[in-house]
Amino acid sequence: xxxxxxxxxxxxxxxxxxxxxxxxxxxxxxxxxxxxxxxxxxxxxxxxxxxxxxxxxxxxxxxxxxxxxxxxxxxxxxxxxxxxxxxx
Numbered sequence: 001x002x003x004x005x006x007x008x009x010x011x012x013x014x015x016x017x018x019x020x021x022x023x024x025x026x027x028x029x030x031x032x033x034x035x036x037x038x039x040x041x042x043x044x045x046x047x048x049x050x051x052x053x054x055x056x057x058x059x060x061x062x063x064x065x066x067x068x069x070x071x072x073x074x075x076x077x078x079x080x081x082x083x084x085x086x087x088x
Contacts, residue, residue: 014054021047045070 020026026043027036049070055061062070 017047018051021051 017029020028026047027040029047030036030038030043049062049067052062052070053067
């Protein structure tokens with residue numbers, strides 16, 4: 001299956017991850033060989049951090065120190081909250 005150029009492929013993957021996250025179906029991202037042997041909370045946090053890093057506006061993306069902190073267990077929910085309830 002050809003999705004076009006590299007930038008287009010990144011957009012398709014990002015859209016898929018956003019959709020699976022919204023539908024609470026992140027387990028579809030996991031390698032089948034793991035046989036459901038993964039931490040669902042860690043998966044959710046990792047995807048949330050990745051989506052924060054993939055925001056279109058670079059000024060809205062977290063600093064690398066914040067990413068490391070969130071991946072280390074600091075509260076991802078505070079950074080994630082504005083994305084869950086965007087102001088219109």
